[in-house]
Amino acid sequence: MQSNTKLLILASCLIIISGISLLWFGLKPTPRLVSSPASTPPVVEVPIDATASWVVGVLGERFLVTEVVDGDTVKLETGQTVRLIGIDTPETKDPRKPVQCFGKEASSETKNLLEGERVILQKDVSEIDSYKRLLRYVFLPLDDGQLLFINDYLVREGFARVLTYPPDVKYNEQLREAERQAKEEKRGLWGRC
Numbered sequence: 001m002q003s004n005t006k007l008l009i010l011a012s013c014l015i016i017i018s019g020i021s022l023l024w025f026g027l028k029p030t031p032r033l034v035s036s037p038a039s040t041p042p043v044v045e046v047p048i049d050a051t052a053s054w055v056v057g058v059l060g061e062r063f064l065v066t067e068v069v070d071g072d073t074v075k076l077e078t079g080q081t082v083r084l085i086g087i088d089t090p091e092t093k094d095p096r097k098p099v100q101c102f103g104k105e106a107s108s109e110t111k112n113l114l115e116g117e118r119v120i121l122q123k124d125v126s127e128i129d130s131y132k133r134l135l136r137y138v139f140l141p142l143d144d145g146q147l148l149f150i151n152d153y154l155v156r157e158g159f160a161r162v163l164t165y166p167p168d169v170k171y172n173e174q175l176r177e178a179e180r181q182a183k184e185e186k187r188g189l190w191g192r193c
Contacts, residue, residue: 053153053178058139060122065114069093071106071159073133074114083133084151085124086175088163090189101193106159113140113150120147124168135168155179158188 064077071089074082090100092107121136129135138150151171154160156178164172183190 053149053156058120058122058137058147060120060137060139062118062120064118065116068107068111068115071103071110071154074110074138081131081133082121082136082138083129083131084154084160085135085137085168086162086164086171087151087155087160089154089160090193102159102189105188106154109157109159110150110154113148113153114138119150124170126165126168137171151175152178156182156187158182158186158190161189 065074066077067075069075069081070092072084072087074084076082089106089110090103091097092099092103117140120139120141121134122139123134123136126135139147140150141147149171151160152174155162155175162172162175162179164175182188
């Protein structure tokens with residue numbers, strides 16, 4: 001009986017110590033390794049900070065961007081076209097509309113960033129839009145191991161506006177915050193158009 005009491009006291013102490021350590025160190029999300037094809041290293045999924053376009057890693061698929069159609073649309077090595085989710089850049093290619101204010105700059109920035117680069121594409125809810133384009137968030141791996149969240153970057157620097165269509169709203173709040181900052185600082189199209 002006495003050994004059972006000692007065991008119960010020991011177990012209680014371990015539970016209390018575990019609880020205190022969780023409170024002391026916090027319940028921070030830990031990165032989760034996700035297996036990738038053998039040709040690519042594993043990708044780490046972590047929460048994205050709403051105050052910056054830079055992240056450490058995300059879950060997604062890697063592809064080569066072979067062509068930039070305009071500021072928010074790219075083509076892949078597979079021949080598929082990707083429409084960046086949650087954003088809208090001024091038009092440059094729509095035959096029904098003239099080239100819009102800051103359209104050439106947005107298209108040029110996306111081309112400089114993505115053409116010929118391997119990117120990580122992340123799906124939200126929808127697979128494709130009504131034009132059969134893949135709907136994706138785009139992340140560009142950088143030399144320092146971080147990723148540039150392109151959708152966020154284009155909004156934050158004033159090359160794009162936020163345009164969300166539910167159910168694809170995973171990063172809606174982050175993109176809205178980026179747009180608010182761009183407007184306040186009159187970046188890109190907010191200062192010119």
